[in-house]
Amino acid sequence: MEVPTGRLAMWWVLASETVVFGGLLGSYVMMRLRHGAWADQAANTNTWAGAFNTLVLLTSSLSAVLAHQAAERADGPKAARLLRYTILGGGVFLMVKAFEWTHEIKEGLTITSSLFWSFYYTAAGLHAAHVVAGMVIMFIVSLTAARNEELHRVENVGIYWHFVDVVWIFLFPLLYIAK
Amino acid sequence: MTQRAYADAPHHDETSYVAIWGALCALLGVSVLGPMVGVRFLTLITAFGIAIVKAYLVCRYFMHLNVEKKWVAYILGFMLALMLVFFGGVAPDVSRPEGLRWQKTYVEPATPGGER
Numbered sequence: 334m335e336v337p338t339g340r341l342a343m344w345w346v347l348a349s350e351t352v353v354f355g356g357l358l359g360s361y362v363m364m365r366l367r368h369g370a371w372a373d374q375a376a377n378t379n380t381w382a383g384a385f386n387t388l389v390l391l392t393s394s395l396s397a398v399l400a401h402q403a404a405e406r407a408d409g410p411k412a413a414r415l416l417r418y419t420i421l422g423g424g425v426f427l428m429v430k431a432f433e434w435t436h437e438i439k440e441g442l443t444i445t446s447s448l449f450w451s452f453y454y455t456a457a458g459l460h461a462a463h464v465v466a467g468m469v470i471m472f473i474v475s476l477t478a479a480r481n482e483e484l485h486r487v488e489n490v491g492i493y494w495h496f497v498d499v500v501w502i503f504l505f506p507l508l509y510i511a512k
Numbered sequence: 513m514t515q516r517a518y519a520d521a522p523h524h525d526e527t528s529y530v531a532i533w534g535a536l537c538a539l540l541g542v543s544v545l546g547p548m549v550g551v552r553f554l555t556l557i558t559a560f561g562i563a564i565v566k567a568y569l570v571c572r573y574f575m576h577l578n579v580e581k582k583w584v585a586y587i588l589g590f591m592l593a594l595m596l597v598f599f600g601g602v603a604p605d606v607s608r609p610e611g612l613r614w615q616k617t618y619v620e621p622a623t624p625g626g627e628r
Contacts, residue, residue, distance in 0.1 A: 336581055344584050344587060347588065348590075349591075351591040351595070356598060362599070363607070364606065367606055370620035387540050388537065391540065395533040395574075402529070447620055495570050499567045506559035506560055510543065510547050
């Protein structure tokens with residue numbers, strides 16, 4: 334069986350996203366190896382908040398793949414419900430991020446504080462923008478899925494969400510653990 | 513694609529997804545607790561080694577790369593290879609403090625809030 338057009342397009346989107354995030358994370362690693370002082374800067378990030386957000390994204394990925402499974406079984410309403418759980422996970426992730434950033438900015442750790450914080454806000458901000466985009470697209474897909482229409486879109490948006498999860502899996506150790 | 517044709521696509525066992533999610537959560541626990549030991553080598557293994565394993569599990573089982581056409585994995589692999597070329601080409605210069613007609617003057621400022 335050939336790869337459906339929608340899914341093929343999604344893979345190409347992710348291929349380009351791989352270069353975008355790969356370039357950013359590659360640059361971060363280069364600088365991190367050069368500047369030992371970044372370990373001191375990274376000591377200010379909240380590991381537990383990052384770990385909780387990782388758990389939230391992993392769980393939202395589970396609901397996304399279960400939505401895909403429900404779509405495969407032609408159970409659109411269940412797929413839509415699971416997609417909304419995934420959106421909820423994205424919302425929790427963003428709320429934790431907002432809590433973290435508020436705290437950090439109050440401490441004077443802004444995007445212009447240093448090269449580390451510049452990378453921190455750029456990488457986490459770009460990732461958060463992808464989370465928001467995923468939530469919006471998922472909501473639109475859930476509307477049609479609830480009517481048992483266009484169920485193949487559930488898989489496509491799920492693949493996107495898993496990619497966002499994979500990016501965070503690498504951001505978490507880079508920004509929160511390597512201290 | 514008709515809904516019937518989509519419903520005829522290969523299915524995956526629900527319990528296996530939950531089991532994979534459980535494994536991912538367990539790995540997350542190790543990646544958080546490992547660095548607390550304070551051994552640099554162990555931190556690198558538990559943080560970045562486990563990140564690679566977690567990403568592999570998500571790509572293979574949640575994104576279904578294990579049953580997707582092989583060339584999809586090749587496309588993604590090619591993009592990763594490009595990233596390595598970028599890293600290999602630029603990193604040597606980034607790590608040098610000076611060159612023939614240039615010198616790095618940037619100094620990382622002290623942390624404003626101090627360590628938490």
